[in-house]
Amino acid sequence: MTQLALVIDLNVCVGCHACVTSCKQWNTSGAAGPLVDDNPYGADPSGTFFNRVQTFEVGEFPNTQTVHFPKSCLHCEDPPCVPVCPTGASYKRASDGIVLVDYDKCIGCKYCAWACPYGARELDEERKVMSKCTLCVDRIESTTLPVAERRPACVMACPTNARLFGDVHDPASEVSVAIRERAGYALMPEWNTRPANHYLPRRRTEGKVHAEDLQRTDNPLKVDGQQPAALPHGPGREDFAT
């Protein structure tokens, strides 16, 4: 069984919001009609977005980390939003596990949004139906786009490659390997929704500087025949490389 999903690398996300704008651009231009932009240039703008980048500060100054956190529908394997839908408009596709809304069946009762702990669904105030991330189903199933572009718009837009897309049920896929080898995790595991989207944690990157590396005996200056004075502690760790 296929389960398409996004894997988001928090270690390299720089919080540029390119995934947000590209998502909005692609999905507002689709066959389902525009995503509302209410009062876009006024004092209190509002609108429908499928994807957001949020920013969290972890730790206490000065020992803080800024974590940029993209959030969209997690395409849960046990989606709580689906069984509550009274009309069957909210459904999970058996073929690839994408959770979708049939906009022609939705009555806009908002019950599915109440039943989503992640706040991944937004009622479109113009179309009056529930809307959500489709994993750009109209891109990945397209027969006219070049094969390389049959991926979600957010994945195409990410400048740091923080968004991986693939089948998390295929153990050999890029996303499965990333989850396995880099401790990919799911959000709010306490509710057993089993999100298909995973997040890759920040990684500690340490540079270790040894005192003897700061001065080298095989200094490039010797090319000019100007040998520096001998070091007081003898050759360092990275000498003898040449």
Added chain:
Amino acid sequence: MNPAWSVILLTTLVGAAQGLFLMLYGAELAGYAGSGGTGPGFFALGGVIAFVLGVAALGASFFHLGRPERAWRAAAMWRTSWLSREVIVLPAFLAGTFFWAVGHWTGAAWTQPLGAATVIAALALYLCTAMIYASIRFIQEWASAWTIVNYTLIGLASGATLAAALAGARAPALVPAFAALALGLTVLATATRAVALVRNARLAPRSTLQTAIGIRHPQIRQRAMGFMGGSFNTREFFHGRGPGTLRWVRWVMLAAGFAFPAALLALVLAAEGRAVTNQWLLALALMVQGGGLLAERWYFFAQARHPQNLYYQAVS
């Protein structure tokens, strides 16, 4: 959650309609129908009032829908959705109540079996309405059997008060029984609602900022939710009022929804026989309790803390 008036009116009014019908049917079984004390048409009138209340509740529910013209589709998923089940049971209850009233108006012999079927629909409707909320496992204030108990008892209590007020105006012989039932149910509902309040006050949220973004660090603060305007997420899931308002509404609900009508009902029972006074006391009890129970339902929604709010703590 941000309480929606459509849903507050729906659940409050239909709960009272079910309660009223159940009280009337109980009186019919007890042999009051057609006896001298009730006067002609009392049961038909009561049935019609229950029906009208239910229709008003159904009408209010349409205002909660973005696409009300498609509401008929909501009966489709009764296998999995409590909302869908409610959509089926509510019209069944309304139809049963309507024809039960017609039966009493025309003096038909089949009101008792039809009423029995409508009783099942009324009780099932309490379950369906409450389970819509109780089945959302991560809204911890709702995910409890007390939600079902309270929806049922509050509906029964308000229906009994309505039945007593109606009897005060049209069938004085039924006042003692209905007023006693209303008092007993109101006291019982006070107790169970208080238990739910205490339970909810002690709840520790299972979802935290740590589980929401998956970072195990005791100190996490949101610095930006990703946008500076509003969105569905900032409007739908928080009532936007301070804790002072919630405390104030809680006292209104406890006083007007439970304590004051209970006192009035006790007064009516103590002053048994003074029909004129009791008629107005019961009408007052009904109006006060109606307002108080609207506050109760507002509080029920406002008190629920949706975990998605963890993601929307700071604009920037």
